[in-house]
Amino acid sequence: GAGVSQSPSNKVTEKGKDVELRCDPISGHTALYWYRQSLGQGLEFLIYFQGNSAPDKSGLPSDRFSAERTGGSVSTLTIQRTQQEDSAVYLCASRQKRESEQYFGPGTRLTVT
Amino acid sequence: DQQVKQNSPSLSVQEGRISILNCDYTNSMFDYFLWYKKYPAEGPTFLISISSIKDKNEDGRFTVFLNKSAKHLSLHIVPSQPGDSAVYFCAASGIKAAGNKLTFGGGTRVLVKP
Numbered sequence: 649g650a651g652v653s654q655s656p657s658n659k660v661t662e663k664g665k666d667v668e669l670r671c672d673p674i675s676g677h678t679a680l681y682w683y684r685q686s687l688g689q690g691l692e693f694l695i696y697f698q699g700n701s702a703p704d705k706s707g708l709p710s711d712r713f714s715a716e717r718t719g720g721s722v723s724t725l726t727i728q729r730t731q732q733e734d735s736a737v738y739l740c741a742s743r744q745k746r747e748s749e750q751y752f753g754p755g756t757r758l759t760v761t
Numbered sequence: 762d763q764q765v766k767q768n769s770p771s772l773s774v775q776e777g778r779i780s781i782l783n784c785d786y787t788n789s790m791f792d793y794f795l796w797y798k799k800y801p802a803e804g805p806t807f808l809i810s811i812s813s814i815k816d817k818n819e820d821g822r823f824t825v826f827l828n829k830s831a832k833h834l835s836l837h838i839v840p841s842q843p844g845d846s847a848v849y850f851c852a853a854s855g856i857k858a859a860g861n862k863l864t865f866g867g868g869t870r871v872l873v874k875p
Contacts (some may be wrong), residue, residue: 652804681862690765690850691805691865704862739804743861749795750863752804 650674652753654740660759661730669725669756673742680723681743681750682715683707686736694738697723730760764788765853767866775874780838782869784851787832791853795863796825796836799848808849809836841873 653672661667673680682694693707697717708714712731717723727734737757741750766785774780782796792813797805811818811825811834818825824837838845851866 679861683863683865690867691852691863693862693864696862707862741804741863749807749810750861751807752797754802754804 652740652742652751654738654753654756656756657754658757658759660761663732663760664729666726666728667730667758669727669738669758671723671725671740671753673721673723673740674744674751675721677742677744677751678720679743679750680717681741682723682725683739683741684736685739685755691739694725727758730758732760734758735760762787763867764791765851765864765866767849767851767869769869770867771870771872773872773874774841776843777840780836780841780845780871780873782836782838782849782851782871784834784836784866785832786834786853786864788853788855788864789832790855791864793854793861794825794827794834795852795854796823797850797852797865798845799850799868805850838871841871843873843875846871846873 655670680697683691685691695715696704699720712728715725737755739755741752743750795810796808799805809820809823827834848868848870850868852863854861
């Protein structure tokens with residue numbers, strides 16, 4: 649079946665512009681996660697959705713970052729007024745049930761110039 | 762503070778030999794551990810997991826060992842194959858905690874030489 653998909657695969661933006669990153673989880677997966685991997689770093693948790701609500705936003709680095717999920721499916725991560733330190737690969741993952749692994753999408757590589 | 766650490770950034774091994782990757786954690790609330798493999802320009806792919814009620818889990822060429830008292834886990838790959846060359850991430854979560862978010866180590870780059 650189809651895996652987690654993300655778009656765009658690459659995004660280059662100018663400092664100060666807003667960007668939207670999209671994630672389509674695996675059908676039927678109720679839990680959705682956003683992570684990011686900065687250059688030379690491990691993966692860092694950003695936000696978790698259960699259905700359409702986000703019980704854990706503790707990883708969002710600043711109030712310039714926000715995310716929503718609609719219909720228990722697609723999620724959008726929005727970064728306002730992008731900064732160079734926002735450059736990273738943004739990864740989305742979904743999970744079917746509590747005691748199971750998360751499945752990752754291919755990521756969106758964001759470059760802020 | 763890094764709650765999950767992979768102290769070896771890289772590992773080189775001959776094809777057919779065993780690869781051993783190590784991971785240490787500090788948070789005693791973690792009770793579920795996973796290993797992911799990542800190729801360049803792709804998302805991480807799940808390899809194997811282990812619950813804290815076990816000390817070993819095996820799946821084909823991959824075996825994960827958990828030493829709870831030492832807060833240490835390891836991944837053994839045997840025999841290693843050239844296609845195993847990738848970055849391997851150790852991850853941990855707390856099943857009892859809301860969300861099961863994963864905390865990742867920094868990764869170990871494995872190179873399997875033919």
